[in-house]
Amino acid sequence: MTTVVARRVIPGFGLTLGFSVFYLSLLFLLPVAGLLIFTLQMSWQDFWQAISHPQVVASYKLSFGASLAGATINAVFGSLTAWVLVRYRFPGKKVVDALVDLPFALPTAVAGIALVTLYSTTGWVGQYLQVWGIRIAYSEIGVVIALTYIGLPFVVRTVQPVLADFEKELEEASASLGASRFTTIRRVILPALLPALLTGYALAFARALGEYGSVIFISGNLPYRTEITPLLIVAKAEQYDYHGAAAIGVVMLVAAFLLLLLINGLQWWTNKRNGGAL
Template structure:
């Protein structure tokens, strides 16, 4: 006769940890989202459409989502290079550069915005050389792109670093021994192993860029129809006690970000399944 004994675990069991997880996520994440959606649900369809389809608001959508997407793509490319160099090579100052990657995390966003203005304004250290060439960064859409790229870089680098560390160099050497070129090794060996992490870093950088506020408002100049981002309009409506309009814009941004992240996570799941990770 077999006697089934319950295994005793040192750490708390599944029921306790699951209950704590659901409570914490519900309190911190779901409750604010539910409050926003419930407030928006009080608006009529006409009121909601009027709030989210205003021409000034539509212009902010194009800038917010377009600049966020482009910044995330830039960080996807150059963040991968930075992560690869920091992991695969040893050189003087490596630890300093590795710590420098976290600077956008530690620096308050308002301070980052002021620092970027100092650099790229017409009389700034870099801007004074760019504007004679016809490149205006501060108080232009390009400044928004620069700010979003700045704050999104650490998400890609820190996501890729542990994956690159686990990627054995012997696989690349074996590919080279078998006659593959560097491009073939990169395309057939390295990139497939990094694809899930690349998509994760991209989605994190994109999500952060969509909701960024502090660093952008200083360098953008907040010019209507040109450099206004949607988070700025949400704050402006709230300051004007137009809570209904702010809730409508917030709900639309929330839904758009959710759809984009859902698509990216689906691609990540497909890539991980395809490569057996």
């Protein structure tokens, strides 16, 4: 009897793990460690003064609030977009599917200019909203629109594969048992989509939190009103206040990490609950 020895095409665990850690260290761990070490050179008083200035606090509120608002909007309408793309056939479906990825391909500065063209008081859409006293450009609403625009693909592309693999027989079984469409969505479809939806929500939030190019054009960069935190970081770096820029960056890093950790914890709890239910 001839013994066949299976050979692994991909290298073993040790080599791949070492390469992965090295790669992640170059891209993420070393820059983050450098930022933290640079910030530790500041005294606590200087650090607190840099991160608690009223102008900086106002930028925190806008950046985190607008990012959460944009991610929440995308969680709703991104899921609906994914549903339409998976469940229905219509003319131009492939075009619509390709347009979802447009924020990935289009430079954010170009997107910002396009949004200003649409929503300024003389823009194609803004001039009609101005009649009703609604101002989009150079306001907090414009910031939310910009962050919603750049975060949409993350929700659609995480929910879409789950919907495509979802068994329609489960919906039919729910309907045969007398459940309404709302009950089927709430008790059958939504629990299956929730982990992917939370992942897309977290990705959209994280992407919006660090957005710069599209926001600076439509926000107007008004201090204490429409000035986002990434803009303040860039402004301090341009003024050679590297410690101040690093301090604000550390606050954004820690806050984003904690929020993403919370969302991932919710995702883990959802997976565990669904697994236990099965």
